[in-house]
Amino acid sequence: MIRFAVRLSLAGGREAAARLVVIGVAVALGVGMLLATLAGMNAVDAQNQRYAWLNTAVAPASADPAAEPMWWLIREDYHDGDSIGRVEVAATGPDAPVPPGIPRLPRPGEYYVSPALGELLRTTPAAQLADRFPGHQVGTIGRAALPSPDSLLIVIGRTPGELEPLGARKVTQIMTTSPDGCPRGCYVGINRDGMALVLSIVAAALLFPVLIFIGTATRLAATRREQRFAAMRLVGATPRQISVISAVESVLAAAVGTAVGFGLFLAVRPALAAIPFTGERFFAADLSLTLTDVLAVALGIPLGAVVASWLALRRVQISPLGVARRVTPKPPRAWRLIPLVAGLVELAYFVGRRPPTTNGQLTAYLSGFLLILTGLVLAGPWLTMVGARLLAGRASRPATLIAGRRLADNPRAGFRSVSGLIVALFVTSVATGIITTYVANRGEPRTDSVAATSLTMWFPREDGPAPTADQIPAGLGTIPGVRSVTLVHANPVDEPPPIQMRGTPAGFDPYRSWWPSVITCAELDRLAVFGACPAGARVVAVADDLIGERAWDLTNDSYVWPAADLDPAQVDRQPIRSVVVNTTSRAAFEQARTMLINAFPANGFPASIAERESNSARLMVQFQQLANVVMLASLPVAGCSLAVSVAGGLSDRKRPFSMLRLTGVRLRTLRRVVALETVVPLLTVAVLAIGMGFLAAHLFLRAQLNYTLLAPKPSFYLMVAGGLAVSLGIVASTLPLLRRLTGPETARND
Structure with a gap:
């Protein structure tokens, strides 16, 4: 029976060959993405093992x-x-x-x-x-x-x-323990659990469209295959024999696709190693696979193909007459909106009620995001049905009416082929909204900002006596490219003023009205780039680096520091708290740093605010790049799913379409019908997923950081538009099939 099934799979003409090729390509993409994700997690572990020795002090x-x-x-x-x-x-x-x-x-x-x-x-x-x-x-x-x-x-x-x-x-x-296993905490390393969570989300967002692609490819020419298997049942084939034939077809394509997927992973592994999504590149050998990974993918993917084939042909296995008993499926109900609304309500509830612990925050926000995502997938058919009914109700042309009626009759099928976009666009929109807003508020300052061109050497009180002015290297001011060298003195007021519970002006924050250092207004005016004094003040309280929170307020070039109740003559008598060197070139910046390190080797090394924030900012940007990869990879895959779905639908409906042509319906009208049946769900899903993603991101930002969502950069919208254009182009490439499949000869009864 297996030999017969192999012959039937390979000798079924161009239709069977095309189906095997499409399934094989879909499986290869899925296997390649899955292997890349598993290898990425293994690479994080390998990188962490080589971080271990740097944490020797905590052993x-x-x-x-x-x-x-x-x-x-x-x-x-x-x-x-x-x-x-x-x-x-x-x-x-x-x-x-x-x-x-x-x-x-x-x-x-x-x-x-x-x-x-x-x-x-x-x-x-x-x-x-x-x-x-x-x-x-x-x-x-x-x-x-x-x-x-x-x-x-x-x-x-x-x-x-x-x-x-x-x-x-x-x-x-x-130290030989990986940073993620440090019993008392490590200095350096990667949060393996957090990175695994990110990679898992990326894997799910990439694999979901591919799984939809595989499912759509499995259903290619489903009507013809069901009719063929039903005929076999009627002449005596048993359900078990039909199951074997369908399983062999699926396993054959899945096995070839799995082998190609392994080759695809090996081919792109060097390029994947060059992506610094943990902050640093991997060695290519770090992107390795364990024996368990290889066996799970090599055996699991074909097994999954068998299950998918069995589910797709379950009507034939129940009864050969089940193929003829086709009725319009029941319409989806509005209850499908419940998870979507519940997820939005959960995120909205935590605005102003942020959980105090990290685990509590993960549970609150992650469950809310998952509820919204699940709700989008569940509500998709219902929303497609509502949109199709509105389209049909307002139709003024035959093509719009036919397309609207067909989508309204079977919205699940219309939504199924584009449902892979839900995860990709939702994840990308959430990541883009959160990262864009975070970077704008707390990201790395511009390279030409004072936060990036100013070097600060700190002298914390716990590190011992503060240096005197004579100990500061005199050569700092003579370095070409050094604009100014400023000594910042300690504020004699050791603590912020107590919070006034009554009579406090709205928006007043005493902690932001106090800073640990002081400087005279005469010196601040001479520097010109570190803010200004309020009218009438002679001394102001400032941050140690003369920047403070202005590092993230890149639009505020005239920051006014709060006045300090101190005589200018007393400022120089206070201990030196820091040295701030403002430069005009990178060479001067590094030369000044070297001079300060050699002068004060026992202190923490000098740095700029931009450098101290660069690691987190770069990591956020790399997460954004991963989100962009998800979107750019998912949109074409969704386009391929649509194209396969369109081609399969044309093959299944070629006789009805041929009859319509014989009755006088123009070919361009039929093409418009097919285009509307695919474009409407595609654009609806895109708008819905992006809108829900931005709304979820806004609720998270308000709850966790008290930020308001900022509009993403135009590049995000250009990528979405470009990806949708590619998807629609792939769909358009299938429309020429309509002329060949709906000729007069198709209408004849064979």
């Missing part, structure tokens, strides 16, 4: 009393906006532990660097980078210690006497 103490300790200090440095991991070590004996990637601990005056940092040292003037690292390079850090090919890492050898005053810790072992 529990060794149980071996004979283990020799090592002094360990890790700090974050920057260059040109990129983070540099600076590890400083000092051995206390010959058996001190050695980090991975290097053959031995560096001696005082020696250091090992990662390949990316080594290249940067060779191409950057020493005054801007190399001079801040004491000693000379003795080797390169190996791949076993590098989370990414782009990692900037350096391991510097020191003496115990140099490291102990800097706050270094004694350790007796190198």
Whole structure:
């Protein structure tokens, strides 16, 4: 029976060949996307394993009393906006532990660097980078210690006497636990659970349209296949034999598609590794698959194809006469709107009632998003029916009337082929709305803003006595490209004023009216770029970096700081809290940083506000890029589903259409009918999914961050319009089939 089924599948003419090819392509796309997602999760785990050694300071103490300790200090440095991991070590004996990637601990005056940092040292003037690292390079850090090919890492050898005053810790072992498994928290690494959640959402948004594509392809020429299998039942074939034949057809296409999908994944793996969606690129080998992954996909996809085939042909398996008993399905009911409304109500409820814990917030918001998404999928047929009835009721042309009636009679079929867009467009709209608003409010400042061109060196009170003005390097002001060097002094008012419960003006926030530092108005006016003083004030309270929350208020160039009750002569007597260097070039910025690091090696390294915010901002932008990938990949797949659905519908309805042509209906009228049957659900779903996505994003932003949704950039709308245009173009490519399939010969009774 299996041999007969194979012959029947391969010898069914062009129709059978086309069906196998389409199913194989759909399966290949789904397998490729699924493998890429599984490999991405494995790559995050691999990257986290190589982050482990950088968290050595949080490792529990060794149980071996004979283990020799090592002094360990890790700090974050920057260059040109990129983070540099600076590890400083000092051995206390010959058996001190050695980090991975290097053959031995560096001696005082020696250091090992990662390949990316080594290249940067060779191409950057020493005054801007190399001079801040004491000693000379003795080797390169190996791949076993590098989370990414782009990692900037350096391991510097020191003496115990140099490291102990800097706050270094004694350790007796190198950390080997992945950051996501740190018992007491880690300094660096990836939130594996959060990244897995993001990748899972991306995978679902990519796979859902592909699954719809597979289901649509399986139904290609479903009427003809059902009639053929029904005829076999009538001449004596058993339900089991019909099941075997349909299963063989499905498995044959799915097996070929699965093999092609594995090849597709291997072909695009190098390109996937170059996408820094965790903040840094992967090594290509990190995008690997476990044996469980391979077996689950290789066996699960064909098995799923068998189940889909059985469901598609269940009427024939019940009774051969079931094919002839076709009736108009019951219309969908309005109850399908309940999950959609419930999800919106849940998100709206938490506006002003944000849960206090992270787990509570995840439960509240994620469940709301899932309810809305489920509601969109459930309500789709009902909304399609309502739209089709309105279309038919207002029809002034035959094509509009016919298309509206057909959609109203079977809205589930009309919605099914475009339902894959729901997940993609909803996820993309939510991500775009949230990320656009977040970046506008808290994102990385512009590269030409004062938040990006000003370098700040902090002197926290807990780090010891503040430096004197004589200790600040005099050469800072002589660096070409340095516009100003400003000493910011501590505010003698140690704490914000108490909140007044009565008589407080509306919108007054005492915490934003107090800042930890002070500066004279004469100095602030001379600087010109760090805000202004209120009228009549001589001293104002300012942020340590002279920027504060203005870093995210990029439209406010005339920020007015609150006045401080202090005489200008008293400002210089206050401890120095920070040094702010404003520059006009990147070279001056890095040279000033190197000079400050060498002058104050025990302090935290200087940086700009833009650099300190760059990691989170870049990660948000990378999430936005993933959302764009979801949309750009899903729209053409949805177009292919529509095209297959149209082609299958034309094949199933070629006789009725041929009869209409014989009665005088023009070909262009039939083409308009087919176009309306596909365009109306497509555009309806697109508008609905995007609108619900933006509404859900707005409710989340109001509840979690008290932000108002901002309109996305024009590029978002251009991508949506371009994707829809591609989808409609794919659909239009099937319309020429109408002339060939509906000729006069089709109307004859065979």
